[in-house]
Amino acid sequence: MIKIADLKPRTLMGPGPSDVHPRVLRAMAQPTIGHMDGQFMQVLDDIRDMLKAVFQTSNDLTLAISGTGMAGMEACLVNLLEPGDAFLVCINGVFSARLKEVAERIGARVTAIRVPWGQVFTPAMVQVALEQHGPFKLVGLVHVETSTGALQPIKDISAVVHAAGSLLLVDTVASLSGVEAAVDDWQIDACYSGSQKCLSSPPGLAMATFSPAAVHAITHRNTPIGSWYFDMMLLRKYWGSERVYHHTPPVNLYFALHEALSMALEEGLPSRWARHQAAHAALKTGLARLGIGYLTDPGCIAPTLNCVAAPAGIDEAAGRKQLLNEFGIEVGAGLGDFKGKAWRIGLMGEGADQRHVDALLSALTVIAPKG
Amino acid sequence: MIKIADLKPRTLMGPGPSDVHPRVLRAMAQPTIGHMDGQFMQVLDDIRDMLKAVFQTSNDLTLAISGTGMAGMEACLVNLLEPGDAFLVCINGVFSARLKEVAERIGARVTAIRVPWGQVFTPAMVQVALEQHGPFKLVGLVHVETSTGALQPIKDISAVVHAAGSLLLVDTVASLSGVEAAVDDWQIDACYSGSQKCLSSPPGLAMATFSPAAVHAITHRNTPIGSWYFDMMLLRKYWGSERVYHHTPPVNLYFALHEALSMALEEGLPSRWARHQAAHAALKTGLARLGIGYLTDPGCIAPTLNCVAAPAGIDEAAGRKQLLNEFGIEVGAGLGDFKGKAWRIGLMGEGADQRHVDALLSALTVIAPKG
Numbered sequence: 001m002i003k004i005a006d007l008k009p010r011t012l013m014g015p016g017p018s019d020v021h022p023r024v025l026r027a028m029a030q031p032t033i034g035h036m037d038g039q040f041m042q043v044l045d046d047i048r049d050m051l052k053a054v055f056q057t058s059n060d061l062t063l064a065i066s067g068t069g070m071a072g073m074e075a076c077l078v079n080l081l082e083p084g085d086a087f088l089v090c091i092n093g094v095f096s097a098r099l100k101e102v103a104e105r106i107g108a109r110v111t112a113i114r115v116p117w118g119q120v121f122t123p124a125m126v127q128v129a130l131e132q133h134g135p136f137k138l139v140g141l142v143h144v145e146t147s148t149g150a151l152q153p154i155k156d157i158s159a160v161v162h163a164a165g166s167l168l169l170v171d172t173v174a175s176l177s178g179v180e181a182a183v184d185d186w187q188i189d190a191c192y193s194g195s196q197k198c199l200s201s202p203p204g205l206a207m208a209t210f211s212p213a214a215v216h217a218i219t220h221r222n223t224p225i226g227s228w229y230f231d232m233m234l235l236r237k238y239w240g241s242e243r244v245y246h247h248t249p250p251v252n253l254y255f256a257l258h259e260a261l262s263m264a265l266e267e268g269l270p271s272r273w274a275r276h277q278a279a280h281a282a283l284k285t286g287l288a289r290l291g292i293g294y295l296t297d298p299g300c301i302a303p304t305l306n307c308v309a310a311p312a313g314i315d316e317a318a319g320r321k322q323l324l325n326e327f328g329i330e331v332g333a334g335l336g337d338f339k340g341k342a343w344r345i346g347l348m349g350e351g352a353d354q355r356h357v358d359a360l361l362s363a364l365t366v367i368a369p370k371g
Numbered sequence: 372m373i374k375i376a377d378l379k380p381r382t383l384m385g386p387g388p389s390d391v392h393p394r395v396l397r398a399m400a401q402p403t404i405g406h407m408d409g410q411f412m413q414v415l416d417d418i419r420d421m422l423k424a425v426f427q428t429s430n431d432l433t434l435a436i437s438g439t440g441m442a443g444m445e446a447c448l449v450n451l452l453e454p455g456d457a458f459l460v461c462i463n464g465v466f467s468a469r470l471k472e473v474a475e476r477i478g479a480r481v482t483a484i485r486v487p488w489g490q491v492f493t494p495a496m497v498q499v500a501l502e503q504h505g506p507f508k509l510v511g512l513v514h515v516e517t518s519t520g521a522l523q524p525i526k527d528i529s530a531v532v533h534a535a536g537s538l539l540l541v542d543t544v545a546s547l548s549g550v551e552a553a554v555d556d557w558q559i560d561a562c563y564s565g566s567q568k569c570l571s572s573p574p575g576l577a578m579a580t581f582s583p584a585a586v587h588a589i590t591h592r593n594t595p596i597g598s599w600y601f602d603m604m605l606l607r608k609y610w611g612s613e614r615v616y617h618h619t620p621p622v623n624l625y626f627a628l629h630e631a632l633s634m635a636l637e638e639g640l641p642s643r644w645a646r647h648q649a650a651h652a653a654l655k656t657g658l659a660r661l662g663i664g665y666l667t668d669p670g671c672i673a674p675t676l677n678c679v680a681a682p683a684g685i686d687e688a689a690g691r692k693q694l695l696n697e698f699g700i701e702v703g704a705g706l707g708d709f710k711g712k713a714w715r716i717g718l719m720g721e722g723a724d725q726r727h728v729d730a731l732l733s734a735l736t737v738i739a740p741k742g
Contacts, residue, residue, distance in 0.1 A: 001420075001633070002413045004398040004626045012405060016619060020403045027375040028623065029400035032391045032573050034383060034701045042373045049372075066575065067438045067600065070618040074600045102599045196619055202403050204437065204575055204621025226597060228473045229438065229445045245706075247441040248387060248567055250575025252399065253621065255375045262372070330405045335616075 010324070011351075011359055014332035015146045015174070015305060017196035017203045018348040019356075020256075024201055027259035028252045035248050043258055044239060050261035054176060054199075054269070055191060055209045057183035061232065062209040063239045064257060066249045069173040069194025072206025074102050075230035076169055076190045080138055080214060082223045083107030088129055088136040088166070090114075090121045092152075093145035094335045095171060103140075106226055111136070117337040118148045118296045118307070123156040130164040137217070138167045138190075143181055144174040147335045149296040149307030149344065151179065155186045162187055167214055173197060176207070177264050178276045178304040178348055189214040195253070198276070198304055200349025201260035204253045260349075276303045279352040283345065286361040290368065295342050304352070306345040307338065311368030316340060319367055327363040381695070382722075382730055385703035386517045386545070386676060388567035388574045389719040390727075391627075395572055398630035399623045406619050414629055415610060421632035425547060425570075425640070426562060426580045428554035432603065433580040434610045435628060437620045440544040440565025443577025445473050446601035447540055447561045451509050451585060453594045454478030459500055459507040459537070461485075461492045463523075464516035465706045466542060474511075477597055482507070488708040489519045489667045489678070494527040501535040508588070509538045509561075514552055515545035518706045520667040520678030520715065522550065526557045533558060538585055544568060547578070548635050549647045549675040549719055560585040566624070569647070569675055571720025572631035575624045631720075647674045650723040654716065657732040661739065666713050675723070677716040678709065682739030687711060690738055698734040 012019045033040055051062045065075050077099070081087055087108045089099045092115050103110050111133045115121055121141070130136065139161045144151050154170060161168045167189040172181045178198030183191050189211040196203035210218070210232065218225070218232055225231045229247065237244040264272060280303030287293070287308060295307050310316030316333075320343065323329045334342030347356065383390045404411055422433045436446050448470070452458055458479045460470045463486050474481050482504045486492055492512070501507065510532045515522050525541060532539045538560040543552045549569030554562050560582040567574035581589070581603065589596070589603055596602045600618065608615040635643060651674030658664070658679060666678050681687030687704075691714065694700045705713030718727065 001417050002410070002629075004401050004414070004629055007401055007404060007410050007414075007626075009402045010404050010408065012403065014405055014407075017403045017405060017622060025400045025402065025623075029396045030375050030378055031380045031396065032383065032388045032567070033378060033381050034385055034388060035574070036385075036704075037381065037695065037701060039373070039378050043375070043378075046372050067442065068618045068620065071438065071600050074598065098599070105595050105597055105599055194619070196403070202621065202623040203406070203619045204624055224476050226476055227445065228469070228476055229442050247439045248565070248574045250439065250573065250621070250624065251388060252396075252573040252627075253575055253624065255378075256623075258373075258375055324408065330408060333407075 008328065011329045011356065013345050013351055013356055013360055014330045015344045015346050016194070016348060018200045018346060019350040020200055020202055021263065021350050023263065024256050024259045028202065028256035030255050032251050035251060036245060040251065041243060043254055047254060047258055047261065048239060050265055051207050051209065053265055054261060055183045056185065057209050059183065059209045059211055061215055061236055063235060064254065065206040065208055065230065066247060067206055068203055069206050072192030072194060072208050073098065073171060075206065076192050076208060077103050078106055078227045078230050079218050079225055079232045080167065080169065080190060081106050081108040082221055084109060086111070086136045087138045087140065088133065089140040090126065092119060092121070092148060092150060093117055093142065094147035095145060096142045099140045118150055120150050120152040120300045121157065123160045126157050127160045130160065130166070134164055136166045138169055140169045142171040144179070144302040144305055146174045146305055147338065149302050149305040150300045151302035154188065158187045167217060174305050175302065177269065177272055178352065179273055179302065183209055195257055198348045199260045199264060201257045202253060204250055205257055276347060276352040279347045279354065279357055280306065282354060282357045283347060286357060290364055295338060304346065304348050306347065307342050308345060310341060310343050314368050316343065322367055323363055329360055329363055379699065382700045382727060384716050384722055384727055384731055385701045386715045386717050387565070387719060389571045389717060390721040391571055391573055392634065392721050394634065395627050395630045399573065399627035401626050403622050406622060407616060411622065412614060414625055418625060418629055418632065419610060421636055422578050422580065424636055425632060426554045427556065428580050430554065430580045430582055432586055432607055434606060435625065436577040436579055436601065437618060438577055439574055440577050443563030443565060443579050444469065444542060446577065447563050447579060448474050449477055449598045449601050450589045450596055450603045451538065451540065451561060452477050452479040453592055455480060457482070457507045458509045458511065459504065460511040461497065463490060463519060463521060464488055464513065465518035466516060467513045470511045489521055491521050491523040491671045492528065494531045497528050498531045501531065501537070505535055507537045509540055511540045513542040515673040515676055517545045517676055518709065520673050520676040521671045522673035525559065529558045538588060545676050546673065548640065548643055549723065550644055550673065554580055566628055569719045570631045570635060572628045573624060575621055576628055647718060647723040650718045650725065650728055651677065653725060653728045654718060657728060661735055666709060675717065675719050677718065678713050679716060681712060681714050685739050687714065693738055694734055700731055700734055
């Protein structure tokens with residue numbers, strides 16, 4: 001049996017989790033307190049306020065969810081969609097495809113439009129789908145596709161979606177606090193993210209925010225919300241002034257998220273976005289020198305998730321294994337269409353700095369000197 | 372804004388979370404590693420093996436779920452029940468009532484039988500319900516009702532349930548490792564628990580195990596499992612040798628659970644049950660001296676969750692507040708039928724010792740000297 005204290009530390013440069021700062025690990029190790037303790041209510045209030053700042057929203061219903069990023073996706077869909085509701089999903093990778101699968105299990109009528117992996121949608125594409133197959137209650141988009149590293153512009157599509165009378169759902173799991181994601185300015189109705197990516201808190205929490213229009217849709221359902229665990233109308237009674245017990249949240253993960261959000265806001269969002277961009281630029285330049293290029297369309301490369309062609313001349317799986325075992329560096333494998341072809345290099349949160357970029361580039365000169 | 376490092380430590384004697392040992396907090400604070408890292412696969416394998424020991428089962432499908440105890444409940448129900456399936460639930464408190472609510476949202480046809488709060492069911496009661504309203508696909512029971520402290524005997528009811536051709540689901544959230552809960556010997560088909568009670572790991576993980584008959588029911592469904600996040604057939608491909616990525620589990624909570632399970636098995640289950648029983652006996656004697664009695668039926672008092680009448684002569688809410696603020700001791704409020712009448716005193720995991728009992732009794736001589 002393994003001893004946890006003996007685990008080898010890693011340099012996390014995969015698609016998440018990202019490296020966690022010692023401040024956050026220490027906060028997480030604070031002795032557990034009760035979930036109905038007044039002290040914990042302050043922790044919750046702080047988290048809500050900080051999440052509103054990070055999501056750039058004034059939405060009252062902004063909270064953390066006691067599950068991972070995928071729990072955030074399911075929570076949004078199961079609250080917003082009833083069986084039979086029409087949902088348009090824009091698929092350009094694994095996570096947007098999951099929007100479809102989760103919604104179908106809820107019983108929604110799902111229409112999908114697709115672009116090739118590594119590309120993003122134009123407002124015109126969404127417009128055509130809305131006209132041909134609408135009306136839709138909800139339209140779903142992924143901001144940064146973790147499987148392809150494509151950064152989807154949101155604002156212009158949002159205008160098209162709202163002009164058609166639909167609500168807009170956006171996945172910001174691999175973007176929030178790493179690149180701009182402005183919920184109110186972009187008129188996003190429901191938005192979820194995960195703790196373990198650009199916020200560099202340990203995995204296990206999703207964060208979500210719902211616009212007044214989204215809340216209206218939830219409160220005017222004809223059928224009960226299919227999930228009790230993810231029921232936002234119950235959860236908001238715990239997060240709100242009523243403090244009605246719902247479930248026992250992961251107290252120590254909330255401590256960690258509190259500290260990670262504090263650090264993000266101490267840095268300031270624009271500085272944080274700039275840091276992610278600078279790390280990405282340095283990585284891209286260094287990879288080019290090694291002959292390693294991106295699989296993502298040049299016009300939509302996300303700084304946070306760098307999806308590159310696995311280096312030529314080496315076995316991609318063996319190369320990743322060597323990186324992990326000899327250099328302690330984790331990068332991600334390709335998924336789906338990119339399986340066996342791609343490496344996914346995350347520059348997220350604590351990982352978005354020159355130290356991480358240099359560690360990887362230096363290791364690559366040994367492993368894949370010719371690219 | 373609160374600083375996490377400034378939070379006042381508490382002595383946790385409510386219905387959970389329970390106090391967490393420093394060994395477990397330290398394990399949790401180990402730097403995060405990736406969820407596809409070979410090291411983490413070893414952590415998962417160890418956790419599965421240790422959970423099998425703690426659940427006293429040889430079930431292959433034994434795993435942790437990335438959510439709280441209530442996620443464990445929902446996960447069991449959403450996998451085992453399809454819309455229209457008949458489910459018999461035995462309600463004697465808040466958590467058994469939740470079984471009904473969660474199952475109804477899934478679309479199951481739920482029949483409930485009830486006994487007053489603080490009491491448990493006899494095999495004859497279940498037998499009658501099975502005959503009058505059956506057949507049922509599934510029967511649900513709560514082992515220790517956290518809202519009443521009632522300890523439900525399982526084995527004889529299990530025989531009745533299986534004779535009727537039903538599957539048996541048991542909630543062991545407030546019992547597992549604190550009192551015996553023998554999944555195989557008692558022929559429990561699906562059993563879930565939570566990390567933060569008698570195992571004294573921080574909240575945020577559920578643990579569950581499924582018998583071959585339960586797995587057969589899941590694999591022979593006519594409809595897809597309603598939840599993607601809780602889909603056991605996807606989760607077992609990650610926990611099994613295929614290691615197919617599903618979601619990013621809360622890596623650090625798994626570290627904590629690994630350490631907490633190690634500690635439970637180092638102590639040995641029979642010793643651990645005896646320790647819980649001894650702490651309970653000491654508390655009961657001390658409370659009697661103060662004139663404080665149990666609301667639970669004398670024949671079915673659980674050692675882990677002591678549901679007592681709020682001390683006479685003091686305001687129960689003010690008394691709990693005083694305990695927390697002046698003595699740092701958390702006890703739980705009454706729920707539902709017991710709201711305003713009960714205090715729920717947990718003696719679970721690290722909290723099941725003389726030190727905790729003495730701390731509470733000593734504080735009570737100040738707060739409620741006459742009982």
